[in-house]
Amino acid sequence: MPWSCAVENWRVTSLLRSYGRMLGGLFVGLVAIWIVGLIVLPQIKMIERAFIYEPKGGAAVQAQVDVDRITQRLFTIQYDIKDLEKQAAEGDAGAGAYAPGAKIGEDNTGSGVATPSISGASQTIEEQIAALKTEEAELQIRLVALEADELRLKAEQEAAAGYSFRNFTTMNEIHFKIFVLTLLYSFCVTLICFVVCYPIAYTVAQTTSRERAALLMLGLIIPYAINELLRIFAWVMILANKGILNAGLDAIGVLDFSEGETIRWVASNGAVFCVMVYAYILFMVFPIYNTIETLDRNQIEAARDLGASTWRIHRRVVLPHAKPGVAVGSIMTFMLSAGSIAVPGLVGPGLHPDWFSQVIYRNFFEAGDWNVGSAYSLALLVACIIFILIVMSVFKVGIRQIAR
């Protein structure tokens, strides 16, 4: 009896008892749809694409372009021959010499196909026809060769296509450098956010006056709840060429606006870095605040009474208690920074070196290469998962403590 077996294995008896078969089944069904349809299958599809190599461009495409061009040229020649033959039949010898010859001469520049030079007026129609026919024959031979070439190249590409690691191994040096730098920068953003936020979170959590605590809370929630893009926008205004920062430097005489001296802050990675700290700092404050708030104040008092220094109190009492909060804050900040498209995309777009998310974006929407794009997003996903695992083991917290 597979059903009772499943019940035994999964110990869903409590579930069935609470909700009955119908409701229990409904919940299981909804969760199954969620997991399979929304989470797992899309990821699998993305991973599948990441490992399918789809060669693009290169020799095969060039061969195809050549074949197309020669075919077109052949059509023109055949048309010209027919035209000339018609003229010859009509006996209109003298006038026929001008047009086709000149046209052919023009067409040939750029096509790269060698043709006998035709100097219009001196040739008779018969000579022109003969010249064109030789060219036609030559082109036919080349066409056959090229078509064979194209087929061979395509077959080679198809043989190379399919499941492989090539989307990753062909990641060029620049992209790989961007990938590493993005992770490094995100890590620094996380570190700075922690250092800046910890005293804030501690102070807010330890505020005894209820009025003051509510006010501080409000001061944190408002900027947190204001849209990410608007927070970025505010900084773009500050960092713009004629923005507040440059105006301030102008006022103290470092820059001279009247002579067009400005500093292009937005064109630097530093600007992206600063705005990112601003944009994601509050994702660090709240988790730490939430954990410190649950710490019994008497513990701190006790430690102080026993003569512990402030440093020691934090290291031995507050921080160990705040571990899950620090872990969540770090994971959120790192993940948001590494995957951020808003900050690098909107702070001086195109002026500063790329962020990895922008490379992913371009693969999907500009290069149209979804498989490479998938490979890159998979790389980002794996990097984030590794970061989460490292944080979990360093802080010794489980997944249940992390996502609360």
Added chain:
Amino acid sequence: MTALTQSAPAMQEKGALGIDWSKIILGIYMLIFFLYLFVPLLIMVAAAFNANDTPSVTEWRGFTLDWFTGGYDAEGNLVVRGLPQESRFLQGLWHSLLIAVGVIVISIPLGLAGALLLTRLESNASTLLYTILVSPILIPGIVLGVSTMIFWRDIFGVEAGLFTAMVAQSVFIASYCMLLFMARLQRQDRVLDEAAFDLGASSFMVFRRITLPFLAPTIATATVIAFLQSIENYNTTFFAIGGSWTLVTEIGARMRFGLSPVINAIGVIFVVFTVIAAVTYVSLKRREQAKAKAQKG
């Protein structure tokens, strides 16, 4: 005795003049931090009322409301394009609302089902299940957007648009809802269920008459949070929305083409709504805490 033990170390911390330097330094630090948070926002708000057509506060050209209303000259010709003339923003807002409603409809039932399942599943598999269900919160939004877009196009031939954006958002918003429901369910008194069962209630009746009413406030909270998360989302939406746009992606698109005070005007509206919502939230929470304290006392 407590007074004695407390006063001794306190004396140690204070300097010679009886000034608690650590407190002062911390106070200054807090002040700087809050200035850091708010000054950029204030600058953004102020620039919305500046007649300068590049958003600025240093180059003040007079107070104006044109960026909100649109500006007309004496003959009634439009001279300044304000919010009412920027129809893409309005349409984007409509798209955002459509997506948000869809997200609520999808993620509340999913989150509820996930939470109910996890709180009653006493098995080792529940940690695995939990990990899978919260994973969308922990992975980058662009990965969710990309994978949803690929999945729907490759399997169902659905091109990226409002629908895929809605689905992509639901993936992680459902996880947030689930966490909210789980927090509430952990405080549920299971004795009530047991009593109802003993009195012969069917499981459906217990769910409808006990569990659902108990969860009702959380359903309201989760709806609000799902709505806000959906409206505010940029990263996931940006990748999954294809050729369409929401209010937020339109703000982003406009920012890339150059700054316009119309964005400041939208910013002001956002700020006003946020402040009202935040004040309401904090005062509601305080009242709840006071009530809880009164009940205890």
